[in-house]
Amino acid sequence: MPNDTTTLPRILAFDVFGTVVDWHGSIVREVDALGLGVDAVVFARDWRAGYKPAMARVMSGELGWMRIDALHRIILEEVLSKHGVTSLDDTAKDDLNRAWHRLDPWPDTVAALTRLKTRFMLCTLSNGNIGLLADMAKRAGLPWDCVLSAEVFHKYKPDPGTYLGVADVFDAAPNDVMLVAAHQSDLDAARDCGLRCAYIERIDEFGADAPKDISGDARNNFHARDLADLADQLNC
Amino acid sequence: MPNDTTTLPRILAFDVFGTVVDWHGSIVREVDALGLGVDAVVFARDWRAGYKPAMARVMSGELGWMRIDALHRIILEEVLSKHGVTSLDDTAKDDLNRAWHRLDPWPDTVAALTRLKTRFMLCTLSNGNIGLLADMAKRAGLPWDCVLSAEVFHKYKPDPGTYLGVADVFDAAPNDVMLVAAHQSDLDAARDCGLRCAYIERIDEFGADAPKDISGDARNNFHARDLADLADQLNC
Known part of the structure; x- marks a missing residue:
């Protein structure tokens, strides 16, 4: 009852x-701080939207067990590409990926x-x-x-x-x-x-x-x- | 350095x-409180002494994966028997086993x-x-x-x-x-x-x-x- x-x-x-x-407000804050010239609100939603399909690939067995950190990093590449961002090196991408640790x-x-x-x-x-x-x-x-x-x-x-x-x-x-x-x-x-x-x-x-x-x-x-x-x- | x-x-x-x-002082305290008429200092050491051999049986594959709670419970039966305690029912033994949660x-x-x-x-x-x-x-x-x-x-x-x-x-x-x-x-x-x-x-x-x-x-x-x-x- x-x-x-x-x-x-x-x-x-x-x-x-x-x-x-x-998560949304925090990712927007981190993306805005980088001055990438993207719409941070849409960027944050796109990054999050990649999460369920990525987990489904793990659970289906298509990918072996992977942590969300690794899945977020894969999705980040796709979202950066979609938003036309080419200015980040791997160190900067790794740091941005850890934004999910700083929510x-x-x-x-x-x-x-x-x-x-x-x-x-x-x-x-x-x-x-x-x-x-x-x-x-x-x-x-x-x-x-x-x-x-x-x-x-x-x-x-x-x-x-x-x-x-x-x-x-x-x-x-x-x-x-x-x-x-x-x-x-x-x-x-x-x-x-x-x-x-x-x-x-x-x-x-x-x-x-x-x-x-x-x-x-x-x-x-x-x-x-x-x-x-x-x-x-x-x-x- | x-x-x-x-x-x-x-x-x-x-x-x-x-x-x-x-662990030693805490197990002595719990065993003493039960008034079992045993030497609680020796009882505590005997219980702990069973721990490494029990883990070795898990790691050798003789036992499947078991938690320490389960291993402690198996060892407890042996220690109670060694010390001649027959007065505890399963509920009382389960509660005593959880003494390891109360250290x-x-x-x-x-x-x-x-x-x-x-x-x-x-x-x-x-x-x-x-x-x-x-x-x-x-x-x-x-x-x-x-x-x-x-x-x-x-x-x-x-x-x-x-x-x-x-x-x-x-x-x-x-x-x-x-x-x-x-x-x-x-x-x-x-x-x-x-x-x-x-x-x-x-x-x-x-x-x-x-x-x-x-x-x-x-x-x-x-x-x-x-x-x-x-x-x-x-x-x-």
């Missing part, structure tokens, strides 16, 4: 890109996670690799109890092995884990595995000029405007 | 049992890690499983940036894949990682992989009545009385 807080999960597993950090949290994130940490085990469940997530957390002050990643399971979300992998790591039943995510498809896959689901709106994930559908789904256990609202609803 | 701090590694990887937490830090640990965290990426590199390490960190307030474990690599220390695995996770050269450990054999294996080494004395690891050899090795990059001393030497 949605919003039944009489029993609560022990573990909150967080999607990261879009849910915890503002800024949403304004509510750090304080809300700090509140949630007092009652729950907080872990990431991101397709980002471990080193990326650890660098990001250290820079942004994200107080994770544990950094879990597709890299631990060698499977990308929405593979069931990722959601069930979190429960297994903590020797917990699936419904003792709640996925917190701004993407309904991620939550739907988690629910199919028996996890609980908390939807976070993040209407500006793709930029203020491109508000996204934030209707969520009535089957989610929680629907929150942001992580501070989730902390309120969970009485933290 | 030992104590050359002109170049420092980016990542400190910590052995945990004995180096960061007092207390050494008195200097939390403050020293907090200092070290200001300059270095801090991760665990323990044969303990991820859930065990995350539970321990949450209870004890250990401020890891990242929880890494044999479980991530499906290899136990001293397998080279664990030490090189840490460097790989952070896309770092081996000498950009320093293992911090109270066990010279662990450090020797790490050095063979190109990691730097910091030895921590922990003379009372096996109890105050059984002081251990703390001579270390001149090839260690640092030799510290405890983690506070290491933080001093690293100018944190």
Whole structure:
């Protein structure tokens, strides 16, 4: 039953890109700083849009296991080419690729996670690799109890092995884990595995000029405007 | 050159049992609290002594991959039998087994890690499983940036894949990682992989009545009385 807080999960597993950090605004900031003469808003969306097809190539077996860092680097070449950028050498491209390690949290994130940490085990469940997530957390002050990643399971979300992998790591039943995510498809896959689901709106994930559908789904256990609202609803 | 701090590694990887937490004192405390009528000091040492042979059975392929939680549980049966304990049911044994999730830090640990965290990426590199390490960190307030474990690599220390695995996770050269450990054999294996080494004395690891050899090795990059001393030497 949605919003039944009489029993609560022990573990909150967080999607990261879009849910915890503002990838779009952060990539726009980094691209703008380079003065490449491109439309940074479109550039950021193009880079992100290459992500799901690249993961699909890994999961289909076409590519062997590769980290998101490596996938981002492949996509970056395509996006630079599309936008006509020829001025970056490999060192500069590698540094730009690590922009994904330097994503800024949403304004509510750090304080809300700090509140949630007092009652729950907080872990990431991101397709980002471990080193990326650890660098990001250290820079942004994200107080994770544990950094879990597709890299631990060698499977990308929405593979069931990722959601069930979190429960297994903590020797917990699936419904003792709640996925917190701004993407309904991620939550739907988690629910199919028996996890609980908390939807976070993040209407500006793709930029203020491109508000996204934030209707969520009535089957989610929680629907929150942001992580501070989730902390309120969970009485933290 | 030992104590050359002109170049420092980016990542400190910590052995945990004995180096960061007092497994012996903590297990004695838990066993004493159960009133089993056993010599808790010997019981704790016997439980720990079963650990290396059990890991060797996993690494030889005799057992498939198993977490330390499962190995501890197998060893516990043997130790209970040796000490003539027949009063515990499975639930009580499972709870006692989770004593390894509830190990207390050494008195200097939390403050020293907090200092070290200001300059270095801090991760665990323990044969303990991820859930065990995350539970321990949450209870004890250990401020890891990242929880890494044999479980991530499906290899136990001293397998080279664990030490090189840490460097790989952070896309770092081996000498950009320093293992911090109270066990010279662990450090020797790490050095063979190109990691730097910091030895921590922990003379009372096996109890105050059984002081251990703390001579270390001149090839260690640092030799510290405890983690506070290491933080001093690293100018944190």
